[in-house]
Amino acid sequence: GESVGLHLPTLSVQEGDNSIINCAYSNSASDYFIWYKQESGKGPQFIIDIRSNMDKRQGQRVTVLLNKTVKHLSLQIAATQPGDSAVYFCAVLSPGGKLIFGQGTELSVKP
Amino acid sequence: NAGVTQTPKFQVLKTGQSMTLQCAQDMNHEYMSWYRQDPGMGLRLIHYSVGAGITDQGEVPNGYNVSRSTTEDFPLRLLSAAPSQTSVYFCASSPRTDQYYGYTFGSGTRLTVV
Numbered sequence: 001g002e003s004v005g006l007h008l009p010t011l012s013v014q015e016g017d018n019s020i021i022n023c024a025y026s027n028s029a030s031d032y033f034i035w036y037k038q039e040s041g042k043g044p045q046f047i048i049d050i051r052s053n054m055d056k057r058q059g060q061r062v063t064v065l066l067n068k069t070v071k072h073l074s075l076q077i078a079a080t081q082p083g084d085s086a087v088y089f090c091a092v093l094s095p096g097g098k099l100i101f102g103q104g105t106e107l108s109v110k111p
Numbered sequence: 112n113a114g115v116t117q118t119p120k121f122q123v124l125k126t127g128q129s130m131t132l133q134c135a136q137d138m139n140h141e142y143m144s145w146y147r148q149d150p151g152m153g154l155r156l157i158h159y160s161v162g163a164g165i166t167d168q169g170e171v172p173n174g175y176n177v178s179r180s181t182t183e184d185f186p187l188r189l190l191s192a193a194p195s196q197t198s199v200y201f202c203a204s205s206p207r208t209d210q211y212y213g214y215t216f217g218s219g220t221r222l223t224v225v
Contacts, residue, residue, distance in 0.1 A: 007138050012206035021214040022172070034213060034214075042218065043203075043217055043218050043219055044154065044201070045216070046213035046214065046215070049213060075210075087152050089153060089154070092173065096167075097142040097144075097159060097161045097207065098140075098144075098156065098167075098169070099144060099156065099159075099203070099205075099214055100156060100161055100170070101146070101153045101155070101156075102153055103152065103153040104152075104153050106193075
């Protein structure tokens with residue numbers, strides 16, 4: 001079955017620095033790779049996704065990189081702000097609509 | 112457009128009781144899923160559905176039943192509640208993958224089984 005893992009459970013960065021959160025997956029047949037942000041007491045919020053036929057996708061202050069050779073996914077946040085403090089999850093969507101989450105990385109931004 | 116609506120927001124059950132967690136979406140999404148999230152953990156998939164009348168098991172289906180009689184509704188039934196089912200439950204919906212733009216999550220139901 002699909003498994004999704006993250007490399008670090010916590011990450012602390014200085015305000016204004018760039019953040020990089022990593023994720024590994026096992027299923028090569030995955031359709032989409034997605035990053036979610038979850039703030040305390042709330043449901044996950046979609047940040048950005050990337051389709052399996054792409055290597056890189058950019059959004060506002062965020063970039064997702066996909067390396068299918070080593071089955072690795074990363075989320076880069078530029079100029080990290082205190083409002084970026086949250087738990088970040090990677091998730092993998094199969095062609096059949098099954099969305100599997102990784103464990104999450106808690107990002108703390110120091111002022 | 113309310114998005115994904117979950118009810119109730121909080122619930123306390125006694126061991127052995129049954130109940131249904133409600134989930135409704137008004138976005139005409141074909142895909143719907145139920146997750147549970149334990150403290151400090153990621154979200155684990157319980158059951159999911161790719162359309163009315165079609166459901167399938169996720170990672171942790173035991174102790175839960177689902178049905179999908181309409182596109183809008185996807186209730187989750189706890190057959191005989193156990194303390195191990197104490198968790199926060201999230202429902203989510205999405206268009207099918209050829210129109211995909213991300214699953215939308217509800218605000219969650221916090222369930223305590225005593």
